[in-house]
Amino acid sequence: MALDIKPDALAAVLARTTGADVQVTRIDALSGGASSATFAVKASRDGADWPLIMQCSAAGEPAPGAMAKRTQARLQEVARKAGLPVAETVAILEAEDGLGDGFVMTRIDGESLAPRYLRLPEYAAAREAMTAQCATALARLHALPRSAFDGLPLTGGSPQALLAKSFAAYRAFGIELPAYDLAFAWLKERLPDTEPTALVHGDFRSGNFIVGTDGLRAILDWELGHFGDPLEDMGWLCGNAWRFGNWQKPVGGFGEREALYAAYEAAGGAKVDRDAVHMWEVWGTLRWGMSCVMLVSDHLSGRVPSVERAAIGRRISENELDLLYLFKHGSI
């Protein structure tokens, strides 16, 4: 099982993949979700400190429908080699290791708590730099040909298929939220039914970055990567929830829309259709709203009794209000 990997067993894997003398002295759990767990690994390589991060599927093997960690690792490597700031994968746990599904990457120093890098004065220069850095990263990712991901079992579908899947999930909960139905209906009239054109990160937002005083250092959480419409990433990045209260800065709480679009186009991205980004922002707001529904259902169903999950249910109304604000005022 992934959750009781012993330091010596991990050291043996790392020695195999690097050919170096590797010692592992500690493995500490950092966070655990329903499907994956993250660990800080204290290691040395040929005598020098080598801080690492390990991510594993929580049950040892990927949950149904979730991306395998070994796939995520390979996806991250494709992105890193395309010039995106991504932690380098140093080992993928293979079946013969008997340690379950997981991978190990370098640990990148910096701040991952968005409210800190969005507010603290020492990150002012970082905030200034991040709009262009995010735009460049997205342009590079979206420019990759499908063949760059050959052999990776990644999902994908048309925006309409994505919407239909989410609506089915909503209906399966048996709840009635008119603001959500309004948004589903609005999106159904507008989202294209086109086949995917790019690999999208799927969770590209403040909260999934490591930020230094110099700006964006690493893009995290690639497990929602899929083939889709590149503007999905753009709309998600601009969602109000990911501004962490800095609503005046629509790009992740740190930047301006037009600067993002200009930098994306300058970095080789396709010309940005503003109305389409707005549509994807509505989608992103609804999608985060659906996440709140799913998280509170973990508590209400008794699957994961938790005051945190219970309280998230009272964030559904924030998403309803954001959706209605978008419809009433045209932007948020």
Place this chain on the structure above:
Amino acid sequence: MSGTPSVSQLVDAVRLFLAEAETELSGRLAFHAKVAGNALAIVTRELAASPEPAERAALTALTGQDGPTAELRHELCERLRDGRANAQTPGLVDALYTAAVAQVAVDNPRYATFKRATGA
């Protein structure tokens, strides 16, 4: 003063306790103590003023029907699902907006969009 604390006074007392406990805790437990305190603040606000009458009034005016809030909601959701209503339906966005503002007033009055919507 009857000497018997009201429900909201009891909730306030537990909030005070959680705030005190939070300072003695760390990590996940401290975080959950904070979340629990926030949840009790929602309880306090809802005991003082339920958002339901505002939603019911808005949905009654919009649908032209009378009944329990859940039924009015269901009616509106059905109309949105089969295309009888959409974002262009007169009064629809405004009615839902009013109901959402009332709900966020209870759930999280510090939310940025709530402050923008109410000029707070």
